Amino acid sequence: MRLNSKCQSGFTLIEMLIVIVVLGILAMIIIPQITVSTEDAKISTLQTNLSGLRSSIETYYAQHDSIYPGAKKETDGTNTASDGEAGTAFLAQLTLYSRATGVTANVKDATFKFGPYIKGGVLPKNPFTATSNVTADFDETNITVRVADTASAWKFYPITGVFIANDTAAHALY
Numbered sequence: 001m002r003l004n005s006k007c008q009s010g011f012t013l014i015e016m017l018i019v020i021v022v023l024g025i026l027a028m029i030i031i032p033q034i035t036v037s038t039e040d041a042k043i044s045t046l047q048t049n050l051s052g053l054r055s056s057i058e059t060y061y062a063q064h065d066s067i068y069p070g071a072k073k074e075t076d077g078t079n080t081a082s083d084g085e086a087g088t089a090f091l092a093q094l095t096l097y098s099r100a101t102g103v104t105a106n107v108k109d110a111t112f113k114f115g116p117y118i119k120g121g122v123l124p125k126n127p128f129t130a131t132s133n134v135t136a137d138f139d140e141t142n143i144t145v146r147v148a149d150t151a152s153a154w155k156f157y158p159i160t161g162v163f164i165a166n167d168t169a170a171h172a173l174y
Helices: 002-007 013-063 083-095
Strands: 134-136 154-157 162-165
Touching: 013 083, 013 162, 083 134, 083 154
Parallel strands: 134 154
Antiparallel strands: 154 162
16 A cells, blocks of 8 residues: 555645746736736827827818817807817817818818818727817917816817827826
């Protein structure tokens, strides 16, 4: 009987504990690197989205007599009077066809010859808020102001043309 018990193979408790400790150490090294990679990917996506949106805004500005989207109403081309009007006009003017006055339409013709600057009718999502809505700050005329809040994914200043990621983290500085 003694010979039989000595021939049995298996792991001892000590060996199992050593394997578990080694796996724990490897997990502590690998998991933070995966987290950092995810954050880096979100920052890269954010920078790409901001670059594309800012290019669209500047193209609109160049084609509409140095007026940023959202500064004029999309319905009649008169000046917007509130942040709500500016936000609605901003989205319509970038996603629909427009005249030089800022008036928009769903169909392109001889008078509505500009745009759309953003395909698909929606802004891209902010990877940190997972939404695509925009807030306009119509009253701000200071070009250096970049104040984020949590009301939407993006924030736009129609008077100055500043466009930022709208979250309270450091991403708003991009």
